[in-house]
Amino acid sequence: MGTTVFERQPPAASVIEHALAGTRRSVFWLDDLPDGAVGGRPKLTGDHVADLVIVGGGYTGLWSAVLAKRRAPGARVVLIEAKSIGWAASGRNGGFCEASLTHGHENGMARWPKEMATLERLGMANLDAIGAAEAEYGMDFHFERTGQLAPAIEEHQVEWLREWHAESVERGEEGVVLLDEAEMRASIASPTYLAGVWERHTNAMVHPARLASELARVAEDLGVEIFEHSPVMRLDTPGSTGAVSAITSSCRVDAAHAVLATNVFPSLLKRNRLMTVPVYDYVLMTEPLSALQLADIGWKDRQGIADLANQFHYYRLSKDNRILFGGYDAIYHYGRTMRSAYENRPESWQTLASHFFTTFPQLEGLQFSHQWAGAVDTSTQFTAFFGTARDDRVAYAAGFTGLGVGSTRFAAEVMLDLLEGRDNERTSLEMVRKRPLPFPPEPAASLGINATRWSLDRADHNRGRRNILLKTLDALGLGFDS
Incomplete structure (x- = not known):
């Protein structure tokens, strides 16, 4: 087996030790919120009646609340969050707000080739709408439409970029720029860069926790009632009432319809219990x-960056010119279990720190202020799935697989369409109508996921060549390619 650039050009151990010496285990984005932006909302007490009840206070639930009030200003909308707004994935992701609704063009073409033109047009319109929301609602979530850069850091990846660029030109896509080695290093000075593709229009950078807190503020301004620290234990749908009830340990909200926006957490619907798995990501x-x-590294265009490996890194600049550096390790734990202890993995932060200084050796001496982790809701199609339950009283979306910052807004529109019985361009999509395959139960899930992860790492060390397991998964429509 071969080596990667991170093994060929590692920094000194002392560089890593110094960089991590004073690092806090805390989510920078949440720490960076204005005073009073987190928590402080009441628990659910007593029983309530609403037109729509939303379970989950991340992006999916918050966009659902805002868009529901825009559609029906007089409707009573209640949102219930188990902890506090944006505390999970919505407050701790990398802030890449992508136009893609399909986890990239290649994944979409493998699954819904006849719909890709529509899906890509809808995805761009969705990203445009997110950007416009800052002015429309008076929000500030540091939206920067800088695009995304994909660097080749191994020789075999250069040809991948040439093929990617040629296919984009053939499709008539605008703003897809191929950069050679000299152009890449003139833009961003990393000795690991051999070439790059810059998609100038299909990605924006945002402040993740600000996006969540601003959506919550706007929702409340529109009249949405938000309750925190109120875990919903179950959904009841008494057949004779035509209602759905979201029930906590001591209270309930009875509504005509419900939106389930619980992301990576166990679904309140039995049919969805095997549809996602939690995979832990480190930052x-x-x-x-x-x-x-800053002058030493360039990066004047402030793009988001994600490399081409299966075990890929993503990194970006914050408004105050910090570098977020995450990815590579993606850890699944037996039994779909989620525990706060899984967020503490020093070996992953050691690996990331090493790879950071391989990427930017001129920054040796820089320290990391924050380290954190979170769980990604992965589905077998690597992008969101949708549906309704309980005689169409309940709508759900989950399985965003790390690309939910942008597509959660689209998911909210889809769920509201489904609850309203609308037959339109969104609801007629095969991606919306057809459920993906579930993950198998244990122990098959753990064996399969970890064997796949091992195979992906092996491919990264073998010029991208995929073994028989990965080729079989590709043939079955279950293959993952970052």
């Missing part, structure tokens, strides 16, 4: 770079 955030350090 580092540096202290702010000085003007000299």
